[in-house]
Each structure stands twice: as C-alpha cells, then as structure tokens.
Amino acid sequence: MAIFASKNKKALVSMIAVVAALGVLAPTMTCGKQYVVGDGEGWTKGFDYSAWTAGKQFFVGDSLVFNYQQGSHNVFKVNGTEFKQCLKPLVGAPFTTGNDEIELETAGRKWYICGVSGHCSAGQKLFINVLEGSAAPAPTPVSP
Numbered sequence: 001m002a003i004f005a006s007k008n009k010k011a012l013v014s015m016i017a018v019v020a021a022l023g024v025l026a027p028t029m030t031c032g033k034q035y036v037v038g039d040g041e042g043w044t045k046g047f048d049y050s051a052w053t054a055g056k057q058f059f060v061g062d063s064l065v066f067n068y069q070q071g072s073h074n075v076f077k078v079n080g081t082e083f084k085q086c087l088k089p090l091v092g093a094p095f096t097t098g099n100d101e102i103e104l105e106t107a108g109r110k111w112y113i114c115g116v117s118g119h120c121s122a123g124q125k126l127f128i129n130v131l132e133g134s135a136a137p138a139p140t141p142v143s144p
Contacts, residue, residue, distance in 0.1 A: 032061030032104070032134065037126060042067040043075065043114065045122035058110075058130045063103045066112075070098030073124070076115045077102070083111035083127060086120035107132045 035056070041047050043066040058064075066075045074094035076082075082089055094115050095102070104110065107130050114124035 032059060032063060034063050034065060034101075036065045036067060038067075043073055043124065044068060045073075045114065045119045045124040047123060049123070049126045053126070053128055056128075058104055058128050059134045060104055060107055060130060060132055061134060062130070063101050064112075064126075064128075066095065066100040066102070068098050070096065073098075073114045073116055073119065075100050075102075076113050078111045078113050080109065080111060083113060083125060086113060086125065088113075088115040104128075104130045106130065 035058070037043055038047050038049065038052055074096045076088055076094045077092060078087070078089050081087070088094075102112075110128050110130055112126040113120040116124075
C-alpha cells in the first residue's frame with residue numbers, strides 16, 4: 001500500500017509541475033490567425049494588396065505567409081519611406097524561401113515590399129496596421 005501511495009504522490013507532483021509550466025508558458029504562446037498574403041494569388045506583382053487588406057484586422061500574434069516561386073520574388077520588411085519609394089532597406093536581409101511566415105509581434109504599422117527590380121513599383125507591396133489584443137471571439141448562440 002505504501003508503494004501505491006508513493007507512486008500517486010509522484011504522479012500528483014508531476015501533474016502539478018506540468019500545470020504550473022503551462023501557466024507560465026500559456027501567456028507567451030500565440031494562437032493568432034494566419035493570413036496567406038494575396039490568398040490564392042500569393043505574393044506576386046500586379047496584385048492589389050490594398051484591396052486584399054480591406055476589411056481585415058491584424059492583431060499581435062497573427063502571422064503573414066508570403067507564398068511565391070522561390071527565386072522569382074522576395075520579401076523585405078521596410079519603413080514607411082522605403083515603402084513609398086520602393087527602396088530596399090540598407091540593413092536587413094530579405095526573406096527568400098517562397099513560403100515565408102512572419103509573426104506580427106508588435107502593434108503598429110508594418111510595410112513589406114518585393115525587392116526584385118520593378119516588382120514593388122508594379123504593386124508588389126503590402127501595408128498593414130497591427131492592433132494590440134486579439135479578434136473578439138464569436139458570440140455564443142442563444143438557445144430559443
């Protein structure tokens with residue numbers, strides 16, 4: 001009987017440790033929404049990304065996925081001036097995998113361009129505003 005009680009105590013201590021760890025880690029884990037930039041069109045020149053963002057709200061913890069043929073495009077994070085002028089940043093390497101996921105870690109304005117010559121000026125650029133918090137949960141249906 002003493003062996004059984006000892007095993008139960010160990011199991012209980014282990015379970016408490018797991019719950020405590022989840023309590024510490026859960027606030028840092030994100031459960032945001034994943035947005036595929038351009039939906040089925042992906043990251044390409046000649047697409048209206050302003051229209052694509054219309055009606056969307058982006059929150060800290062969400063992520064953007066840029067899908068494109070590797071070697072044909074890239075993604076640079078830029079500032080507002082670089083965005084307006086389609087300039088590659090002086091510092092920072094482009095994303096180049098063709099399936100680049102960028103987590104939105106902070107609130108504020110975010111700008112992205114393709115650094116391939118002529119692509120940004122052909123419309124391959126994205127501006128979003130990231131909000132604090134998260135999207136409101138869906139309302140609970142009321143039973144009649």
